[in-house]
Amino acid sequence: MGKISGSQAIVKCLQEEGVKTIFGYPGGAVLDLFDALMDSEITNVLVRHEQGAVHAADGFARVSGEVGVALLTSGPGATNGVTGIATAYMDSIPLVILTGQVPRALIGNDAFQEVDIVGITRPCTKHNYLVNDVDDLVPTLREAFHIARTGRPGPVLVDLPKDLVATKLLYPEKTPIHISSYQPNFNPHPVQVEKACHRILQAKRPVLYVGGGVISANASEELTTLAEKLSIPVTMTLMGLGSYPGSHRLSMGMLGMHGTYTANMAVAECDLLIAVGARFDDRVTGKLSDFATKADIIHIDIDPTSISKNVKVDIPIVADCRNALTALNQWFAREKSFNPTEQAEKLAPWFAVIAGWTAKHPLGYRDDNQVIKPQYVIETLHRLTEGKAIITTEVGQNQMWAAQFHKFDYPRHFVTSGGLGTMGFGLPAAIGAQMAFPERTVIDIAGDGSIQMNIQELATARQFKCPVKIAILNNGYLGMVRQWQELFYNKRYASTVMNVVPDFVELAKAYGAVGLRATTRQEVEPVIREALATANVVIMDFRIEQEEGVYPMVPAGKATTEMLLV
Amino acid sequence: MKHTFSVLLQNKPGVLSRVTGLFSGRGFNIESLCVAETLDPKVSCLTVVSRGDEAIIEQINKQLNKLIDVIKVSEINSKEYVEREMVLIRVKAEASTRAEVLRVVDIFRGKVVDVSAKSYAIELTGSDSKIQAVIDILRPIGIKEIVRTGTIAMARANKNK
Numbered sequence: 001m002g003k004i005s006g007s008q009a010i011v012k013c014l015q016e017e018g019v020k021t022i023f024g025y026p027g028g029a030v031l032d033l034f035d036a037l038m039d040s041e042i043t044n045v046l047v048r049h050e051q052g053a054v055h056a057a058d059g060f061a062r063v064s065g066e067v068g069v070a071l072l073t074s075g076p077g078a079t080n081g082v083t084g085i086a087t088a089y090m091d092s093i094p095l096v097i098l099t100g101q102v103p104r105a106l107i108g109n110d111a112f113q114e115v116d117i118v119g120i121t122r123p124c125t126k127h128n129y130l131v132n133d134v135d136d137l138v139p140t141l142r143e144a145f146h147i148a149r150t151g152r153p154g155p156v157l158v159d160l161p162k163d164l165v166a167t168k169l170l171y172p173e174k175t176p177i178h179i180s181s182y183q184p185n186f187n188p189h190p191v192q193v194e195k196a197c198h199r200i201l202q203a204k205r206p207v208l209y210v211g212g213g214v215i216s217a218n219a220s221e222e223l224t225t226l227a228e229k230l231s232i233p234v235t236m237t238l239m240g241l242g243s244y245p246g247s248h249r250l251s252m253g254m255l256g257m258h259g260t261y262t263a264n265m266a267v268a269e270c271d272l273l274i275a276v277g278a279r280f281d282d283r284v285t286g287k288l289s290d291f292a293t294k295a296d297i298i299h300i301d302i303d304p305t306s307i308s309k310n311v312k313v314d315i316p317i318v319a320d321c322r323n324a325l326t327a328l329n330q331w332f333a334r335e336k337s338f339n340p341t342e343q344a345e346k347l348a349p350w351f352a353v354i355a356g357w358t359a360k361h362p363l364g365y366r367d368d369n370q371v372i373k374p375q376y377v378i379e380t381l382h383r384l385t386e387g388k389a390i391i392t393t394e395v396g397q398n399q400m401w402a403a404q405f406h407k408f409d410y411p412r413h414f415v416t417s418g419g420l421g422t423m424g425f426g427l428p429a430a431i432g433a434q435m436a437f438p439e440r441t442v443i444d445i446a447g448d449g450s451i452q453m454n455i456q457e458l459a460t461a462r463q464f465k466c467p468v469k470i471a472i473l474n475n476g477y478l479g480m481v482r483q484w485q486e487l488f489y490n491k492r493y494a495s496t497v498m499n500v501v502p503d504f505v506e507l508a509k510a511y512g513a514v515g516l517r518a519t520t521r522q523e524v525e526p527v528i529r530e531a532l533a534t535a536n537v538v539i540m541d542f543r544i545e546q547e548e549g550v551y552p553m554v555p556a557g558k559a560t561t562e563m564l565l566v
Numbered sequence: 567m568k569h570t571f572s573v574l575l576q577n578k579p580g581v582l583s584r585v586t587g588l589f590s591g592r593g594f595n596i597e598s599l600c601v602a603e604t605l606d607p608k609v610s611c612l613t614v615v616s617r618g619d620e621a622i623i624e625q626i627n628k629q630l631n632k633l634i635d636v637i638k639v640s641e642i643n644s645k646e647y648v649e650r651e652m653v654l655i656r657v658k659a660e661a662s663t664r665a666e667v668l669r670v671v672d673i674f675r676g677k678v679v680d681v682s683a684k685s686y687a688i689e690l691t692g693s694d695s696k697i698q699a700v701i702d703i704l705r706p707i708g709i710k711e712i713v714r715t716g717t718i719a720m721a722r723a724n725k726n727k
Binding site: 118119122123126127130132147179180181182303304305307308309312 | 583634637
């Protein structure tokens with residue numbers, strides 16, 4: 001085979017990695033690459049802002065389980081992508097971000113559109129590279145995909161100088177990737193598994209606390225088997241929603257700051273907390289010294305740094321969640337003294353306590369005949385889509401109401417910025433999700449504040465025929481911040497009132513999309529039905545109760561049992 | 567509690583800033599840091615001295631290991647080890663103190679490496695505590711300038727093997 005250009009080699013390598021869709025925005029430093037892409041089967045989704053490109057690649061990765069790819073130009077193209085990269089990093093989402101760079105001879109000279117993107121993204125990528133030698137180009141890309149998708153997944157950035165991409169090279173044969181300094185521990189240690197299983201058998205009040213790691217390891221089935229065989233109630237983090245069916249009898253819903261009363265009480269009272277693919281985030285634990293004080297803790301995670309970082313763990317298992325859960329399930333299948341029926345009987349008193357909490361303070365809200373309650377909108381969306389739609393969210397009240405009132409029964413159906421809490425994430429993420437699954441219903445649950453952060457992507461959705469549905473819970477406020485001001489700042493609404501908001505129905509029309517509005521409770525269902533029946537992009541503008549709050553709520557720094565209730 | 571980590575790294579551009587960025591980003595402390603190539607030019611060895619309780623030291627160890635370019639992390643303090651630091655000290659040496667300075671240099675097995683009418687520059691190697699002792703003794707005489715390399719360390723060979 002003869003020599004090909006660097007850009008052709010990159011395209012070939014992307015195809016070798018199974019990439020069919022990328023998200024990008026062109027510019028001077030990546031002209032060669034975009035040119036080479038024109039001769040391939042790969043579709044570039046032309047976004048309207050680079051932040052949108054990375055969020056869209058992120059949404060694509062979250063729903064498909066594949067590596068998302070974004071292609072950005074040098075300088076401002078790359079820096080615009082940083083928020084997206086940090087978002088993916090915090091939520092452990094596998095991405096490969098390709099950025100153009102000025103020619104090697106100009107690096108360090110403050111050239112036009114030059115920025116040290118490798119330096120800038122070092123703390124918010126799993127790893128990053130500046131390719132300096134044309135012979136390293138293809139091996140580096142292969143390594144980037146390998147690192148992004150294995151171990152604890154994450155974004156990997158590859159910076160590509162313009163002259164290097166234009167250089168001819170011999171395309172290297174694919175060889176197995178071996179990085180001596182990167183060897184994630186996939187398989188659980190049998191001694192730890194044995195210890196954990198014995199401890200589980202002794203527990204009288206066990207709780208499974210599961211996070212996004214279960215979803216990224218595709219371990220939902222194994223988790224469900226374990227929970228059901230052992231009759232262990234399950235609570236999920238925001239990132240873990242859908243890893244265990246939310247409408248199942250063992251589900252206690254989400255825990256933490258806006259978690260259910262039941263879940264937070266159960267964690268406080270349990271004698272064994274089994275954390276799987278979760279990282280004891282401050283939004284989950286509240287005041288650390290009061291978190292799960294009566295419990296021993298088993299922690300399954302692929303990332304050793306997550307273990308005993310915030311909360312001291314008694315039995316750590318460093319492994320891929322699926323392998324670890326499989327090992328646990330196999331142990332119980334072999335163990336002669338274990339009987340699922342006896343186990344269920346043994347834990348019956350614990351379930352009675354849990355049922356008592358749920359009866360006392362179920363998740364709820366005060367409905368109204370006239371005014372639209374946001375929770376009612378979410379419940380209606382859930383009902384009319386039979387819970388099968390892919391839901392993305394922006395950040396704030398919209399996100400928390402979605403997490404609370406949409407019962408996620410399937411993994412990879414809830415796409416939300418958990419760790420970084422990035423407003424403007426939902427719409428581009430929905431486009432990414434829709435590109436991965438063109439036939440499925442994708443709904444972005446948004447607020448009137450955050451939708452405006454990446455509203456320009458409506459044009460992308462239209463151009464690439466992504467009929468995403470945007471449900472704006474419009475209260476005229478930056479609602480979550482307003483809620484904190486209401487509770488902790490004497491209702492002084494500093495900079496949270498948005499007096500000027502676009503007419504979202506007219507805005508939709510301006511983009512060639514469909515705009516619908518509901519101002520009363522009665523209009524909610526017809527609007528949703530019409531939106532779901534429309535093949536185009538639809539904005540639903542729900543004029544909701546303006547000062548509705550998200551409850552339960554654990555004030556920052558308080559113990560999770562100190563909840564403010566409805 | 568002071569801890570010394572010996573870290574083997576891929577010898578590539580930017581690797582050092584990954585390590586220092588990790589310390590600053592996570593609020594870990596660096597008391598000293600030394601880095602140079604090993605016998606294998608593709609690998610460099612970094613010695614970093616930090617302080618913290620057990621949980622912090624465990625996190626530092628794990629976080630270092632998590633960096634893709636880190637090959638191996640050893641916590642030197644958990645074993646028998648030797649540690650050395652070199653220091654260059656310019657100390658006032660006028661007629662009344664010249665003899666005293668030379669005596670101190672002799673006692674601590676140092677060397678005079680630069681001489682002027684009013685000062686000596688001294689080279690000295692030793693453990694952190696020895697260096698500190700010399701500084702304490704020379705300070706009243708008048709230290710004009712001091713440059714320290716930071717600690718390097720090596721685990722002792724296993725005597726039974």
